[in-house]
Amino acid sequence: HRATVPAIAAHVDAAAARFAWRPDTPIDAVPELSASVDWLGGGGQGTGQGIRLTLDDALGAAAARAGRVGDEAFRVTVSADGVEIRGASPLGVFRGATVLRQLRDPDAPAQAEVLLPAGVWEGAPAYGWRGVMLDVARHFRPVDDVRRLIDLLALHHLNILQLHLTDDQGWRFEVPGYPRLTEVSARREATQRGHGPEATVEPGVHEGFYTTDELRDLVRYAAERGVTLVPEVELPGHIQAALAAYPELGNTDVGVPASGPWERFGVNARTLAPTEASLAFGRAAIDALCDVFDAEWIGIGGDEVPVTEWAQSEAAAERMRALGLATPHDVQPWFTAHFVAHVRARGRTALAWDEVLEGEVPEGVRILAWRGPVAMREALSRGIPVVACPDLEVYLDYPQSESPEEPIRVGPPLPLARAYSLRIEDRAVGGQANVWSEHLPSRDRVDFAMFPRLAAIAERLWEGGEPRPFADFMRRLPTHLRRLAAAGVRYRPLDGPSPDQRRPGVPGKPLTVEAREAIVAGLVERLLDGSAARARAARK
Structure with missing residues (x-):
């Protein structure tokens, strides 16, 4: 009963009588809280003590005064006489319902009676952006897999799922007026196997895209679970899949036109040409998402x-x-300015990776800072809202140890303890984990990469500040792993990948943390040069 993940402040009376939660336990709630009722399994028809859900504005005000996100504040009170979940908003009630779910024995059958300890659990998150980016462009994930992931995010009090819908290797949504994006750009005939100089390209069709109706249903499904779906289209680079369908949008006087989505991974030289047709294409894609x-x-x-x-x-x-x-x-800042303006014209805020900081960033942009503290601090110094996603702590495609049995060794090792060390800079709006899928071709591979590291990151995003002792998290983790197992998650065991999770013969490219830091230092040189130039100009 003390094993909540993320950690929730609790006052438990071990000597008090416990509450018996049965399948027919009634749940008392107004219609506005129906999502929480459903999350708890629906209200039963039994008589006697039950679960009561209620709204309480005072919880939000108190949380806000403490520097927390007020509308997600909750308090769960359990006694032998019943359960009360109070929330500052329907979302706060949902967070409380999630905590109540975690108090069940993970191994108890869904229809079994369980005894809940008497006590009080209460809290509110440190950040309003607690997210995951899932790359469905490199390897497409079907709708049912996305729904399942939304449920897992909700279980961890995460509230953002960014869908990386396009890249060189695939285009995954419909755009009116551009039908070949789903006819040509959503299918490739081969895929790179492994990473580094020994990687090969192996034949085999990989295809898939989301219909507009499927995406609308996912948006609804996520909203019922307190998760916001944030779409992403890559512009003006990482664009080969689109150029395979519409080559006239590219720089047609250099190179050979693309015959299909890219079958390899990495940084691709192909970009949109700086033309009105390219701008119209980008606007159409943005409109489709809006x-x-x-x-x-x-x-x-x-x-x-x-x-x-x-x-x-x-x-x-x-x-x-x-x-x-x-x-x-x-040229890229020119593209960025146009696309940001169009997003703003649609009443939205543009979300962009931190490379756009190398030029002038127009108003109405939120930055995803992946290149470490340099990019994060540059955005903050310019007053730009920023989400922390430093690769050394939250890139979940990185291997989880230095062992040669760890699949697949791309980037430096990112063990569980390092994920738990995530520290968000003051004034950031939050953070997220990024799940790039070049080498994650199946649901099980995504599970393996994400868990249990995502549980550690979720706790850091909920709590904020300096991490509590890692040993405290590890004390609670075994119970949480039982929850994941009960949900069918194929997580990585703490002592290393199981035999069927290894990928012998798939080449990788091991990298040390120090080597990666040196690479990132090179990547931010233009950013630092631009920052120094702006500082000199400001002094004149």
Whole structure:
């Protein structure tokens, strides 16, 4: 009963009589709280003591005064006479209902009577953005898998699921006026196997996309569980899948047109050409997302955009001269400004990766800072809302140990203890884990990469501040692993991957933390140079 994850402040009376929760236990709630009733399994028809759900504005006010997110505040009170869940809002009640679910014996059958300890559990999160980014572009995940992940996020009090819907390797949503995006861009004929110089490309069709109706249903499903779906389209780079369908949008006077989505992984030189047609395409994609998703934020990508083609293209050079752009490095900020303006015209906020900080960032942008503290602090110094997702702590495709049996060794090791060390900079709006799926081709592989590290990250995003002792988390984790097992999650065991979770023969590219830090230092050089230039200009 003390094993809640994330950790929730509790006052338990071990000597008091416990509450018997049965399948027919009645749940008393107003219709506004029906999502929480459903989350608890629905109200039974039994008589006697039950579970009461109620709203209490005072909880939110007290949480806000303490610097927490007020509308998610809750208090759960359990006694032999019944259970009361009070919340500052329907969302707060839902968080309390989630805690109550965690008080059940994880191994008890769903229809069994369980005894809950008497006590009080209460809290509110430190951050309003507690998220996960799932890459469904490299390896598509069916709708049922996304629903299941939404349930798992709700179990961990996470409230954002960012869907990375497009990349070089696949396009996964419909855009009116561009039918070939789902006919051509959502299917590739082969896929890279492994990472590094020994990686190969193996034939085999990989395909899939979400219909507009499927996405609308996912938005509804997530909202009922306190999760906001945030869509992302990659612009103007990571775009080969789209260019395979509409090559005229690319820099057609350099290179060979793409014949299909990219079958390899990494940074691709292909980009949109700086044309009106490309802007119209980007606006159409953004419109399609705004018409389906109700999130405040619309992701527009912006990461890892090489200037290679713009530097080589005569057509791009002519366009740059007409636009007054001095160098190829000015093209991405030009794209960003247009797409941000369009997102704002739709009443939303653009979400972009921290590479856009290398140019002027227009108002109406929230930054995903993945390149460590340098990018995070640069965004904060410029007054830009920022979400922390530093790769060394939250990139869950990184291996979980240095063992050669750890699949697949891409990037430096990110063990559970390092994930739990996540520290969010003051003034950030929150953080998220990023699950890139190049080497996660199945649901089980996604489970293995995410859990239990996501449980550690979820706790850090709920609590904020400095991490509590890691031993405290580890004391509670075994009970939580039983919850995950009961939910069918194929998590990585604490002592290493099980034999069927290893991937012998799949090449990787081991990397130390120090080597990765050096790489990231190189990646932020332009950002630091730009920051220094702005500082000099401000002093003049």
